[in-house]
């Protein structure tokens with residue numbers, strides 16, 4: 001193996017520590033701590049694990065966590081009523097409705113109901129539009145965390161060739177928008193791409209958000225490339241990413257591991273977005289670039 005391992009777990013711990021450092025000044029100015037509401041519908045064990053660790057890390061940063069666990073048979077109307085209640089609650093700065101939702105619920109209808117100024121996931125179309133047009137808004141946590149790791153490793157991304165594998169609204173598309181904003185030259189590839197390895201051969205940056213274990217092979221990569229593995233796949237051999245780690249690590253310059261790479265950054269960025277939301281919602285200034 002020749003690649004450096006990008007330690008997302010350590011970077012995320014540092015980011016959470018910066019969030020925690022900024023909470024007391026907010027509390028002094030606003031007379032309350034930032035609050036994050038997390039809504040979980042149903043009993044998916046993986047989702048329950050994420051929601052628990054979000055709550056724990058929120059409290060560790062000195063912020064308030066409001067956890068709402070609803071049964072799987074909750075109606076769309078009842079879920080939307082809860083979102084309305086959280087939108088109206090001044091103690092709640094951020095709202096996260098854990099995805100996926102049960103089949104009988106229209107995810108888009110629920111996400112559309114969240115006040116965009118409390119949408120710390122950055123999933124509301126208003127926030128997607130803000131990102132696409134260069135306005136201030138909330139950027140989805142996973143791509144934001146990937147960008148932080150890339151800039152920490154590479155510095156200025158101007159002119160670098162980046163390939164994003166995947167075009168979902170929550171990872172691939174916002175990742176491509178962020179890289180474009182950072183002046184990288186961006187290619188998005190997906191399941192209908194002809195000759196996908198061809199595009200990877202010249203990429204300085206590869207972000208894999210495919211949802212298929214071991215998808216990206218080392219032989220496809222440009223030597224020295226920086227590889228960000230977003231994938232979370234549960235296999236008999238445990239949790240693995242979308243990148244075939246062993247072959248990729250022998251070609252890449254740097255690579256994120258799974259676990260311990262992008263995952264912890266997602267939660268740290270959620271807490272970061274909640275802190276920013278609290279400042280905006282309470283009208284308290286936050287020094288530019290401080291977080």
Ligand SMILES: NC(=O)C1=CN([C@@H]2O[C@H](COP(=O)(O)OP(=O)(O)OC[C@H]3O[C@@H](n4cnc5c(N)ncnc54)[C@H](OP(=O)(O)O)[C@@H]3O)[C@@H](O)[C@H]2O)C=CC1
Pocket residue numbers: 142165166167168169170171172189190191192193196209210211212230231232233242262263266
């Ligand atoms: N670490 C973290 O914090 C997070 C991790 N994840 C993980 O990231 C991965 C991606 O998530 P998400 O974006 O939500 O997934 P989606 O299933 O929504 O999107 C997957 C994308 O990959 C593309 N794709 C699928 N198969 C292929 C293929 N054979 N060749 C090329 N492209 C392909 C799809 O193409 P098409 O559009 O044509 O169907 C689609 O655009 C998953 O493993 C998920 O668990 C997700 C969120 C957070």
Ligand SMILES: Nc1nc(=O)c2c([nH]1)NC[C@@H]1CN(c3ccc(C(=O)N[C@@H](CCC(=O)O)C(=O)O)cc3)C=[N+]21
Pocket residue numbers: 049050096097098099100121141232239258259260261262263264266267
């Ligand atoms: N509204 C919403 N927002 C989300 O941000 C959201 C969501 N729904 N639904 C599910 C996906 C997935 N996701 C992850 C978060 C943290 C880790 C994470 O911390 N992973 C650890 C390992 C955790 C483990 O061992 O299972 C790691 O990679 O090191 C992974 C995945 C957020 N998501």
Ligand SMILES: [Mg+2]
Pocket residue numbers: 101102103104105106107
């Ligand atoms: Mg559904």
